[in-house]
Amino acid sequence: xxxxxxxxxxxxxxxxxxxxxxxxxxxxxxxxxxxxxxxxxxxxxxxxxxxxxxxxxxxxxxxxxxxxxxxxxxxxxxxxxxxxxxxxxxxxxxxxxxxxxxxxxxxxxxxxxxxxxxxxxxxxxxxxxxxxxxxxxxxxxxxxxxxxxxxxxxxxxxxxxxxxxxxxxxxxxxxxxxxxxxxxxxxxxxxxxxxxxxxxxxxxxxxxxxxxxxxxxxxxxxxxxxxxxxxxxxxxxxxxxxxxxxxxxxxxxxxxxxxxxxxxxxxxxxxxxxxxxxxxxxxxxxxxxxxxxxxxxxxxxxxxxxxxxxxxxxxxxxxxxxxxxxxxxxxxxxxxxxxxxxxxxxxxxxxxxxxxxxxxxxxxxxxxxxxxxxxxxxxxxxxxxxxxxxxxxxxxxxxxxxxxxxxxxxxxxxxxxxxxxxxxxxxxxxxxxxxxxxxxxxxxxxxxxxxxxxxxxxxxxxxxxxxxxxxxxxxxxxxxxxxxxxxxxxxxxxxxxxxxxxxxxxxxxxxxxxxxxxxxxxxxxxxxxxxxxxxxxxxxxxxxxxxxxxxxxxxxxxxxxxxxxxxxxxx
Numbered sequence: 001x002x003x004x005x006x007x008x009x010x011x012x013x014x015x016x017x018x019x020x021x022x023x024x025x026x027x028x029x030x031x032x033x034x035x036x037x038x039x040x041x042x043x044x045x046x047x048x049x050x051x052x053x054x055x056x057x058x059x060x061x062x063x064x065x066x067x068x069x070x071x072x073x074x075x076x077x078x079x080x081x082x083x084x085x086x087x088x089x090x091x092x093x094x095x096x097x098x099x100x101x102x103x104x105x106x107x108x109x110x111x112x113x114x115x116x117x118x119x120x121x122x123x124x125x126x127x128x129x130x131x132x133x134x135x136x137x138x139x140x141x142x143x144x145x146x147x148x149x150x151x152x153x154x155x156x157x158x159x160x161x162x163x164x165x166x167x168x169x170x171x172x173x174x175x176x177x178x179x180x181x182x183x184x185x186x187x188x189x190x191x192x193x194x195x196x197x198x199x200x201x202x203x204x205x206x207x208x209x210x211x212x213x214x215x216x217x218x219x220x221x222x223x224x225x226x227x228x229x230x231x232x233x234x235x236x237x238x239x240x241x242x243x244x245x246x247x248x249x250x251x252x253x254x255x256x257x258x259x260x261x262x263x264x265x266x267x268x269x270x271x272x273x274x275x276x277x278x279x280x281x282x283x284x285x286x287x288x289x290x291x292x293x294x295x296x297x298x299x300x301x302x303x304x305x306x307x308x309x310x311x312x313x314x315x316x317x318x319x320x321x322x323x324x325x326x327x328x329x330x331x332x333x334x335x336x337x338x339x340x341x342x343x344x345x346x347x348x349x350x351x352x353x354x355x356x357x358x359x360x361x362x363x364x365x366x367x368x369x370x371x372x373x374x375x376x377x378x379x380x381x382x383x384x385x386x387x388x389x390x391x392x393x394x395x396x397x398x399x400x401x402x403x404x405x406x407x408x409x410x411x412x413x414x415x416x417x418x419x420x421x422x423x424x425x426x427x428x429x430x431x432x433x434x435x436x437x438x439x440x441x442x443x444x445x446x447x448x449x450x451x452x453x454x455x456x457x458x459x460x461x462x463x464x465x466x467x468x469x470x471x472x473x474x475x476x477x478x479x480x481x482x483x484x485x486x487x488x489x490x491x492x493x494x495x496x497x498x499x500x501x502x503x504x505x506x507x508x509x510x511x512x513x514x515x516x517x518x519x520x521x522x523x524x525x526x527x528x529x530x531x532x533x534x535x536x537x538x539x540x541x542x543x544x545x546x547x548x549x550x551x552x553x554x555x556x557x558x559x560x561x562x563x564x565x566x567x568x569x570x571x
Contacts (some may be wrong), residue, residue, distance in 0.1 A: 007496060007551050008373075010496075013190075014028045014029070014030060014049065014052065014054055015030055015031040015064075016028065016029040016031065017029075017054070023059065024057075024403065025057050025058055025059035026054060026057060026058045026059065027058070027059060027060040027062070028049075028054060028060070028061055029061075029063075029064055029065040029096075030045055030049065030061070030062070030063050030064065032045070032056070032063070032064065032065055033066045034064070034065070034066060034067065035066070035067070036067070037065055037067050037075060038317050039074050039075060039077065040078075040080030042075070042078040042079055042082050043078060043082065044319055045063065046082045046085065048138075049061060050085075050086075050089065051271075051539055055089065055091070058091055059090075059091060059092060059095075060091065060092045060094065061086055061091050061092070061093055061094070062093075062094045062095070062096055062458050063079075063082075063094070063095045063096070063330060064096045064098045064101065064201055065095065065096070065098065066098055066101075067097060067098055068097055068098045068099055069097040070099055071424050074249075075286075077370065079095055079501035083095075094350070101353065105124070105125075106124065106125050107125075109121045109125040109168075112124055112125055113275070118275075124152075126464060131329070132257045133459065136169055136178055136180070136483060137155050137156070137178050138154065138155055138156070138158045138176075138178050139153045139154075139155075140153075140154060140155050141153075141154055141243065141571070142154070143247055145251060147165070148162060148163045148164070148165035148168075148255070149161070149162060149163070149368060150162075150163055150248060150252075151520075152243070152244035152247050152248055153244070154239045154240040154243045154244055155178065155240055156177060156178045156179065156236065156240045156242075157175065157176075157177060157178070157237060157240040157241045157243075157244055158175070158176040158177075158178070159173060159174070159175055159241075159244040159245070159248060160173060160174045160176075161194070161251070161252070161458070163172040163251060163252055163255040164255050164256050164259060164264075164570040165255065165259070166250070166259065166359065166360075167360075169259065169277045169569075169570055170191040170571065171190065171191050171194050171195060171198075171252060171568065171570065171571065172188070172190060172191055173188070173189045173194045173248070173326040174186050174188050174189070175187045175189065175241070177231075177233075177237065179237070187226075187231070188228075189226065191570075191571045192571045193212075193226055193227070194571075195252070195567050195571035196211055196463070196464050196571075197210070197211065197245055197464075198245055198248055198249040198252050199249065199463060199464070199465040199563070199564075199567050200245075200464040200465045200466075201245035201246045201248075201249050201465075202246065202249035202250070202253065202465065203465040203466050203467075203468065204350065204466055204468065205241035205465075205466060207238055207239050208222060208235060208238055210242075210464070211464035212225055212226060213225075213238065214222055216232065218402075221233070221234050221235075222233050222234075222235065222238055224238075224241075235278050243417060249421060253563070253566075256566045256567075256569070256570040257441070257566065259570070260566060262359075262369045262376065263277075263359050263369070263376050263377055264376040264377050264379070264436070265277070265278055265279045265357065265359075265376070265377035265378075265569070266433070266436065266562065266566065266569070267318045267377075267378070267381075267431040267432055267433045267436060268280060268281055268357070268377050268381070268430060268431060268432070269430070269432055270568075270569050271340060271356065276358055276360055277358060277359060277360065277569075278340065278357070278358045279356060279357050279358070279377050280340065280354040280355075280356050280430045281354070281356060281357050281377065281380060281381045281384060281429075281430055281431075282353070282354065282355045282356050282381065282384050282385065282427060282428065282429060282430060283353070283354050283355075283427070283428045283430055284352065284353065284426060284427045284428070284430065285351060285353075285426050286351055286352065287350055288392075288426065288427070289339055289353050289355075289408040291392060292318070292389075292392050293314075293315065293316065293318075293386070295391070295392045295395050295396070295558070296311040296313050296314075296318065297311075297313040298395075299311050299313075300312065300313040301321055301322065301323055307328065308391055310322055310334075312333070316338070316339065317336060317337070317338055318335065318336070318337040318338075318339075318355065319333065319335065319336050319337075320333065320334040320375070321334070322334070323335050325539055328371075329372055330367055330372045330373055332367055333362060333374075334371075334373065334374060334375050335357075335362075335374075335375045335380055336358075336361035336362060336363075337355055337356060337357055337361070337380065337508040338355075338356055338357075338358070338361075339353040339354065339355055340353065340356045341353060341354070341355050354430060355384060357377045357380050357381075359374075359376075362374045378436070380433065381429065385427070385429065389427060418488055422551075432453070433450075434446060434449040434450065434453070435449075435450065438450050438477050438551050438558040439551055439555070441547075441551060443544075443547075444537065444543060444544060444547065447537060447547060447550065447551065448534065448537050448538055450554075450558065451530060451533060451534045451537060451554075452534065453558055453561070454530055454554075454558065454561050455530040455531055455534060457561045457565075458523045458524070458525045458526045458527040458530065458561070458565065461523045461564060463564060463567075466520075466521075467521045467522065467523065467526060467560070468560075469516055469517065469519070469520070469521050470520070470556060471521065471526055471557050471560060472516055472521045472525055472526050472529055473513060473516045473517070473531040474553045474554060474556055474557060475526065475530055475532075475533055475553075475554070475557060476498075476512060476516065476529055477507060477553060478533050478536075478550050478553050478554065479494065479498075479509060479529065479532045479533050479536060479551075480506060480509040480510065480513065481546065481550075482533075482536035482537070482540055482543065482546065483509055484506060484538055485508050485540045486505070486535075486539060486540060487539060487540075490535055490536075490539055491505045493535055493566055494532045494535065495508070497528040497529070497531050497532045498528060498529065498532060500512065505529075526557070530557075537550075
């Protein structure tokens with residue numbers, strides 16, 4: 001799509017022109033941001049278009065107006081005459097007046113936010129419909145879902161949730177209450193608060209002691225509180241709300257797991273400053289990024305048919321494109337990736353940049369996720385490191401050799417012994433986990449990496465959701481299993497971590513495991529247990545035969561860490 005001409009040029013009644021894939025003729029639009037439009041204006045614009053050189057090779061003419069045509073009889077008659085005349089030239093005529101444009105914008109909240117503001121988007125687009133009239137009682141234990149919109153009702157409470165989806169990976173919700181003095185009142189909950197509530201409800205909990213609950217002087221009443229509102233509810237209303245939250249959690253978790261299964265982006269941290277799901281994959285020097293862009297320019301798909309000519313060249317965007325179906329790729333775009341610094345799309349002078357991945361860059365494409373279709377985060381990360389960078393390095397060496405002079409560098413020119421790009425010490429993977437699943441750890445070193453990742457995660461975890469006792473018990477059983485072979489000098493380290501007495505270490509661990517069935521678990525206890533297990537795995541020799549059993553025992557702990565990371569990513 002292009003702007004047609006500029007001020008001072010003959011535009012023939014056209015402001016925008018584009019051609020749809022598979023069509024031989026153009027679609028064009030005339031845009032008039034006028035306060036007042038007369039019927040004669042429509043006739044004038046029509047004649048200018050029909051006399052222009054583009055009329056014969058156009059199939060659609062759209063007239064975009066800032067006024068309302070529908071409620072002006074004279075304008076309607078003028079437009080009907082113009083439409084009839086255009087159809088006689090085999091041109092489809094459409095009018096996008098104020099009402100049509102507003103409806104189109106309401107369905108495109110991202111555009112409204114981009115050109116206006118987030119606040120205007122929230123007021124104008126109505127992402128969640130606001131109920132105008134509430135019944136006395138909602139349906140009892142009702143659940144419904146249509147696309148990404150989930151509804152739960154239970155007598156006194158109604159909850160509408162927009163689940164994360166490909167178009168909008170953040171969740172939001174509206175609460176309504178059947179109580180008569182709250183009729184017509186709906187409360188909006190933003191993504192971070194909502195996900196905090198949902199995850200809390202998805203684990204063992206007391207419905208009246210939530211992260212959003214404060215007690216009141218009346219023992220049967222509690223205060224529902226968020227940073228934006230406070231509301232007094234009775235215990236039955238809280239129990240109904242808890243039921244809605246628990247069922248919303250299962251649908252929310254299913255939705256984010258489905259997205260992550262397609263995108264495979266969990267190992268790569270999402271940029272916090274971006275409203276889009278932008279994930280940083282690889283860090284490298286800006287000078288290397290410029291060399292990569294030179295390589296991409298020389299290997300544009302229009303310049304050759306080799307396996308390396310798979311790019312739609314651009315000055316600052318990495319776009320992988322294949323015009324035809326090949327043995328490796330389906331036809332179409334496979335990757336559109338930008339370089340970022342920590343604050344957003346990078347400027348010219350930062351020394352290092354991060355190559356990032358965003359699923360929304362490929363949102364309009366219909367192909368499937370995979371190596372032949374749209375590339376997910378994991379595949380893109382591996383392709384950058386194992387394919388693109390080696391290709392760039394080899395190309396740079398050949399290019400440097402070609403540019404050498406036989407007079408000044410005859411030996412290097414002949415042997416090809418020229419300085420190359422050193423990428424190993426300057427290109428870093430930004431994956432925060434070594435594997436996606438702990439079952440993928442095939443060596444003790446990889447298991448230790450997983451243990452360190454879990455220990456770091458639970459050392460700084462901030463969540464309202466309780467930790468199940470079985471998580472701590474699983475780690476302690478691994479420690480107990482290996483403690484028989486742990487050298488004596490490390491026993492006091494384990495005792496200090498787990499607050500054990502000076503008795504035999506194995507016996508103390510057996511007693512601690514038995515007591516864990518009745519004691520509550522917190523992040524500190526789980527982290528200290530993981531520290532103890534790391535000590536065992538890094539100190540004891542020959543635990544390869546214990547690898548499979550240890551991984552199986554730690555599966556629930558790894559799953560909880562993944563859940564926390566998913567909630568952080570899609571909140």
